[in-house]
Amino acid sequence: MAEEIDNKVTQLRKGILELAIMAALYHKTHYGYSLVRNLAGSGSVELKEGTIYPILARLAREGLVHSEWMESSQGPPRKYYSLSTGGRSVFESLQTEFQSLVQLVASASTGQTEEGQAKTTKKITVRRNKDE
Amino acid sequence: MNNHFPLTAEKIVADYLEKMKMHLKGMNENDQNEILAEIRSHIYESYNAEKEGDDIDRILKTLKRLGEPAEVAASRMGESVSLLGQKKKSLLYILSGFLIIFFAAPLGMGGLGVIAGLLAALLGLLIAYFATAVSFVVSGFICALVGLIAIISPDIFLEINRWAGEAIFQFGPFQNHPQIAGVLTLIIAMMLAALGLLMLWSGKHIWRGFRYVLNLMLDKIRKIFSRGRKKT
Numbered sequence: 001m002a003e004e005i006d007n008k009v010t011q012l013r014k015g016i017l018e019l020a021i022m023a024a025l026y027h028k029t030h031y032g033y034s035l036v037r038n039l040a041g042s043g044s045v046e047l048k049e050g051t052i053y054p055i056l057a058r059l060a061r062e063g064l065v066h067s068e069w070m071e072s073s074q075g076p077p078r079k080y081y082s083l084s085t086g087g088r089s090v091f092e093s094l095q096t097e098f099q100s101l102v103q104l105v106a107s108a109s110t111g112q113t114e115e116g117q118a119k120t121t122k123k124i125t126v127r128r129n130k131d132e
Numbered sequence: 133m134n135n136h137f138p139l140t141a142e143k144i145v146a147d148y149l150e151k152m153k154m155h156l157k158g159m160n161e162n163d164q165n166e167i168l169a170e171i172r173s174h175i176y177e178s179y180n181a182e183k184e185g186d187d188i189d190r191i192l193k194t195l196k197r198l199g200e201p202a203e204v205a206a207s208r209m210g211e212s213v214s215l216l217g218q219k220k221k222s223l224l225y226i227l228s229g230f231l232i233i234f235f236a237a238p239l240g241m242g243g244l245g246v247i248a249g250l251l252a253a254l255l256g257l258l259i260a261y262f263a264t265a266v267s268f269v270v271s272g273f274i275c276a277l278v279g280l281i282a283i284i285s286p287d288i289f290l291e292i293n294r295w296a297g298e299a300i301f302q303f304g305p306f307q308n309h310p311q312i313a314g315v316l317t318l319i320i321a322m323m324l325a326a327l328g329l330l331m332l333w334s335g336k337h338i339w340r341g342f343r344y345v346l347n348l349m350l351d352k353i354r355k356i357f358s359r360g361r362k363k364t
Contacts, residue, residue, distance in 0.1 A: 036174075049197050050171075075176040
């Protein structure tokens with residue numbers, strides 16, 4: 001059972017991590033390690049640092065991110081990533097979709113579907129009318 | 133390539149990247165070099181951000197956070213290469229099936245026995261190493277104490293010999309000069325204790341290396357079992 005949960009968490013993370021990477025690159029250019037710090041600093045999600053590179057490579061193959069090697073003042077050169085114009089618009093669409101999905105999960109987990117919410121609102125209105 | 137790490141850490145990084153390179157076979161050389169350069173750059177940044185522990189501690193923590201070379205490399209390979217890997221694996225399955233058919237369980241159990249034996253032998257060597265180091269330190273300090281007594285009050289030993297009626301304590305050519313024997317004993321004892329302490333200090337690294345190898349093997353075994361479970 002615990003393993004099944006692990007697998008589901010891994011699947012869930014894969015998609016969301018891609019979105020989180022795009023979100024970080026939407027605001028700022030990052031090299032691999034700074035991106036990891038950015039993602040690790042934003043929450044309690046534990047992640048193997050190596051997992052971001054295949055995602056970055058895939059985004060680059062799809063033309064959603066650009067990369068460029070730049071010399072570092074100390075140590076080896078860094079490979080900086082930024083979202084391409086296409087990547088920015090894809091991210092905006094994905095972000096809207098993601099927010100709708102988050103709302104869907106939130107309302108489903110509290111047992112309030114749209115229909116349920118409508119009924120609740122109706123009940124409240126009727127009760128208010130009676131009180132008046 | 134410039135060395136950006138202290139010597140010991142550099143060796144561990146080079147080993148990690150070498151293993152990763154082996155898993156990137158099938159990719160063109162330029163892509164391989166670019167991936168390795170990026171991972172090296174990541175290790176450097178992460179290593180410098182890690183402040184706790186000595187060089188080896190820091191680099192091992194850094195690499196653990198990054199993930200195993202095989203995992204990091206495998207996830208970078210294109211689908212075609214993954215398929216190639218699967219084909220290679222299926223060849224391995226055929227080979228193992230062949231071996232099982234012809235040699236059946238005894239070989240499998242024997243194989244497990246060999247691995248367990250190797251690990252046990254390695255652990256035995258490790259225990260023997262630490263036991264030797266501790267015995268060097270303890271006997272070194274005891275001999276140093278004897279040497280000091282011989283220097284401060286040499287008569288004690290001669291008195292004991294006289295009382296016992298035989299030469300329990302013998303100082304060889306320095307039989308009549310126990311103080312000289314005491315100085316020599318003290319020097320040799322301190323060297324022995326220093327050797328023991330040096331062995332204990334370097335043993336810390338050996339122990340860490342053993343743990344690293346053990347963790348790698350356990351990870352592999354865990355993966356094999358979890359893969360097996362997924363299939364069932």
